[in-house]
Amino acid sequence: MIYLLLLPAFIMLVLSFWNLEKSKFVLPATSLLILYPSIKLFFLPKPYKIWGEYLVADDLSAYIMLVSSIVAISVTLAVSTLGLHVKISNNAYVKFYRFFALFWIGLTLSIVANNMGIYWIGLETATLSTVYMIKTNSTVMARKEAWNYMIVGAIAISLILFGIILIYASAKPILGERAIDFSALLLNAKQIKSPFLFEIGFAITTLGMFIKMGFFPMNLWLANIERASFYPVAALFSGILESAVMIGFFKFSRIASVVNSAHVFIFVFIYTILTIFIVSFLIYRAKDFMRLFSLSGVEHMALIALFWASGGVFAALLHFGAHAFLKPALFLSTGILESRGKYRIAGALRGYSGIKGKAFYFLTGIFLLAIVSAPPSPMFFSELYGFASMVELAKTNKHLLLMISAIILLLILLSIIFYKFIEIYQSMKYEGIEKKKVVYGNEVLALIIFAVSLIALLTPWSFEFLRGIS
Amino acid sequence: MIVYGLTIILLIFLSPLVTSFIKMIKMYLLYKKPIPIFQGYRDFSKLLSKEMIISKETSSITRIAPYLVLSPLLLILFFLPPIAGGEYYVSFIDAFTITGLISLSTFFLMILGLDSASSFGGLGSSREAFISALVEPAMILALFSVSMMGNNLGLGQASVNLNNDFPYAHMASYLFAAISFFILLIAENGRIPVDNPETHLELTMVHEAMILDLSGFYLMLIESAGSIKFMIFASIFASLFMPFGLHLPIFLGIIVFVLKIFFIAILVSLLEVNTAKLRLFKVPNLLGIAIVFAFLSLITFYVLGA
Amino acid sequence: MFLFDNLSILFLFLIMLGVVPNLFYSFGYLPHIRRKAYYLLHYFSFIGSMVGVVVAGNALVFLFFWELMSLTSWQLILTEVKDKSTIKAARFYFFMTHFGFMFLLLFFLIVTNGNLEIDFAMMKSIASDFAYPTLLFFFAVLGLLSKAGAVPMHVWLPYAHPEAPSPVSALMSGIMLKIAIYGLFRFTFDILGTWPLEWGILILIIGALSSLIGVLYALSEHDIKALLANHSIENIGIILLGFGMGMIFSSLHLQTLSAFSFIAALFHTFNHMSFKSLLFMGGGSVLHETNTKNMEKYGGLIKSMPITAFTFLLASISISALPPTNGFLSEWMIFQSLIGSSSIDNISLKLAISFSVFALALTGGLAIACFVKVFGITFLGLHRSTNAKHAKEVNFMMKTGMILMSLVVVSLMLFTPFYMKFFDSTLNELLHVSIYKQIFPNIWSLHSVTPYGGIVSPLILLVGLIAIILALYAVFKSLNIKEKVYHTWACGYNTTAKTQYSATGFAGPIRRFFTWLYNPNEHFEKEIISGHKTKFVDASFSVHVEPLFERTIYKGSVKLVNKISYYVYRLAHFEQSRYAAMIFNMLLSILFSYRIFVHEFDWATFLLESVVMLISVKVLLIGEKR
């Protein structure tokens, strides 16, 4: 199974060293192979040992694997016409795929890892490879941001390692070598001798992850990076890389909440509220698409973390899926909208004609509305259930009014974001002047894939599946 | 039942008489040669026989509105409190309905003013709208508070109750209501100091301005509406704020009632002679007093119970 | 999932009454809409969503359809984007409705324990053992009344309704606001169940304020649709008066009185639906013929479009609560219930009630003035612009729509007992008390249930009026008087459109009386003939009134957000190239706070270490001033 999982990536890696003309079409084709193993994995009985105790797939990781691979293939689908929108050398293409392969290997490892160390290794691999993917856009800004990413990502990653070591140290006395397995930890978390050490470890790991997802204080960091890089890269970032980080957070916090759930909740709650506060006002000021979307991506990540921490597993996962499909879709469509950098928000969506154009126009509008959780978008339901779980938590603990007011604050912040997005939507559709614009079939196809998977997310069957994970 | 019908007819026929009576007294007090007391009937008969000039700019409203100005007032006559004891009367109609009917006729009067595209009409109805907007709440409040003192929201029943046992306990609020209602009586019937029925000077005109373009039959309708309106107010005032005389035998009672009406007429004419017309934007002060008193009477009765 | 009790069916009936004429009207209106498919799609899903809200049986369905309703109506406002104002209005509307939705969401989350599929009965049990019921009530009120457009959440109405296509504004103002009223009924009875006196007083006060504010700002409007929208605020206020009285009475265990007041509220809900839809249709036809919303440009339209004019007249009489129309009846009932509270001894309550009596009375007077203005300036006199000159009667379908709606109005006037039975059965379900027998002993007269209450008999009034008019007309005919047609006399000048009164002028005295509220900014310029103060060739006078709440609350909050966002933005940009330092401090603070709050806590160390933290932040993060 492990070979099956990693094979497409290796093929790509190897192919990418021959810089032949065909590669431009061969590579995407190979990248489509990604989907098969993850579907296969999805339907295998869980938990499924991929590689001994090191790589074990449970429902959660299978779900995230599937989501990520869908995102990946549709992004690579869209990439094949990247050159028609932006200036990119053939060499850069090949390099992109080379590092995409590396990225995918790392990602797969970190998603299915049952071992903190392997998780970390995979994450680092993915991070480092994305550093180079940013660089494929050969502008000064991209250069600078790539360095930024290199530095900050490295720090964040090492913080995660720091935390992992502490956790390992805290659990080693009782578990020995197996203290590094998620599953083993989860089972024996209660017996940990020094919970404080463990919690510190968890806190630092979480800090690293949050920094990597661009939470406070890294407010504009991610936004700038995604601004600088090509739009498919941004899509990969928000769609997949963050999901790899997220699953780590899920696994760690699962263990930590066995140790002491109250502390976990407080920590995450304060951190995310702070983040959303900053982010919502940044969004209120944001003036271009990319920053807007990456900021709202940060907001959604914060929400997911918050929902998860407050026990709304279903809500968190649903929100996660919705975000993972919506954000890349929006990044793609944004990239198409601002092809060759000439764009302004007013009337950006106007002037698309023909079947493809209309479809693009329609889909983008829908996605924009879906991101602010207008029904029937999955976000609508996920936020509903997420806040429900938060209110539940509020009712059980003794500071009810405090919690309620915090939730109201959160809702107000969200409605600021909502206002901004509505403004954007309206001015894209109704203001400005009409100019002829072009969109290609594969891009529309990618968007359609996203839309379809969003709808699939809404089916009762998938609701059942998500409820099953806990 | 017959007496009921008769009283209504009596009221109708009395109304021109009262208006011209007021005019007469005023002229007498101003050392003019008084008009004969039957002048009102003469005017009406003259107007009936005259031909009508319909303005070119007007629409079908002009042909509809006059009827709708008069008829609600005529309808009110049926619902008034009893004139004399022991006969049939409509007990249940309450203040809000009566006010509503009066407003209905005012509504159409104002529309009529706007129909002929003259600046006078607009001017008149604008001012009328202003005044009646302030009059209506005061009237509702005053009548409601009085009828609550009479232990029945139906005006007729309330007046009878007031006759039977006068609310000495609530004298204060009763007085407030009386004051405000008297002010309303003046304001709503376009007398000095709110309006001057004699002049046709655009500074002073309110009521007259609206009907400037009417003539003949329609004018007659409006004019009679005016006098009947006065009659209504007078009789409501008579039977709610001078609650006596229902125990007398019928004809004596009727005579007493007529005397009350004429007494009110004399009061009005004296007031008219002794005051000057207010500027339009001073009018709210007067009506403000009315509203305040009405509200006071409601509050004092309702909250303090005094 | 879905619920069909009397309340739902009642409001379904309301929707049906409102929608059927609107369909005709809408199809008549369709040829002038460019994006037909778009329009129809959203139009029907809007109607569908309203139906969905009314029949929703659990929180999830309710919220889903509620949000869908907002979404579609928002899209409908955007059907014909003419200028920036439409976009702004739509945005504002959608934001406000989302704001309300937020509170509804909280409400439901609390009363459902997070399981959104449970039905209302179970919610009731959960709500009853929730610690702070008043909190729940506030959420419900904020959520629903921001949709219903009651003070102070009313500001969006005068923007949103005018910008929508006329059939849609008829739907929005006629029905959508009532959906919020439905929600109010549903929540108060089926979820909250019992309530203290104060809630009722709150609703009462909100109602009184809304009615006054609505009519006052309506008077100062010149945009016909905005004016009607303001009147919706007023009428919602009147409905809330009835509702509040109902709540008060039932919390005082005066069941019959409370049923009476609730019935009054329901009845006014129906009436407002009927005549407000009719008014919006009429206004829409006028707008559609003259292509302007500014009343100063109208005039004399009764000659060119009689049907519109007369249906509009009917509606205006009804909305100004003049007998014997249905509007009069419902306001009469509300008055009766207000007056009928004389037996209560609770000083705050008494003050509140007498204030609302006063407010309602004043509202009635002002409403009459306002509708005289609308009807007179729009339809009577001479046309004030070429647009008005070339106006024709609207097409058949639109006419049908208006006529049907006026039939609804008339039916509400004539068949009051029938409707009353319906309302009574609903109230019987909610309050377990039936008062139909008391208010309608016979179908001729409508009795108040208050002690010594009055009686009104719409039919007798109507018949009497008609009879008298006929009699007078017969007299007129019998006299067969000669007629002559000639110009209006204008003191020797000739009568032109310019000599007429304008809407601004008409409202002048009242505006001047309430100038403390409006503080209007007036623009008056004239070209004087040299030297003279009084003689001038050309002059123009215009008044603009900015509503109070908008000035204060809304502008204020926008300012606040801008300020905060500015500082946050600066903070975020300050972070550039200081990432490492930030992470460093973050790490420090986490170690620090865990050590303090989790490991061991005493104030001395806390203070000491926080000082150290601050120093590190200063030195490493902020650095020296350059």
Next chain:
Amino acid sequence: MTSLLIGLFLATLIVALFTMRLYRLILWYSLNSLTLALLAITIGINIDDNAMIISGFLTLVLKAFLIPYILKRVSIRFDLSRQIEPNIPVHYSVILVPALLVFTFYLSEPITNMISSNTNDVAISISALFLSLLLMMEHRNIAPKIIGFLTIENSLFLLGTTATNVMPMLIELGIFFDLLMAIVIVNLLFGHDDEEVAE
């Protein structure tokens, strides 16, 4: 023996904080790694754990010699500025570094209490982490930042060895692999432009 090495480790790190020249910094880094390697080997011998010894040798080869060499190559090839001015002035950092050491010792005190073996080493390695963060943020140029990152890795390795008596072998190898990859990436990041020119 171990405590001496740890002391050296910290010393090299602190000296690295004050160096103004790039090559000198690289040198200090390699020395730092050298001490680390020796430390690992000695501890490994003490508790005869082969994994530890192996990773010690790997450290020796990679961090002490290979990576510094590559870095120097890179800096010559792309003539990076050899003058590296810390933007925290020296008179600050003179106070700052000790204060930081104390504070981190203090903060990590409860942590170290909970780890059975060689507590001070853990405390030191945590503070070393902070110091290398300081190294990263006191410089504006890229090269010192990279070295800072590498020193972070070092101190993490130290933490791993001291706190947990070495992570599992597999993990260590993975970490080394990632380190190499990081270096490759750095190389590429510097070296991207002339390729662009070539096309």
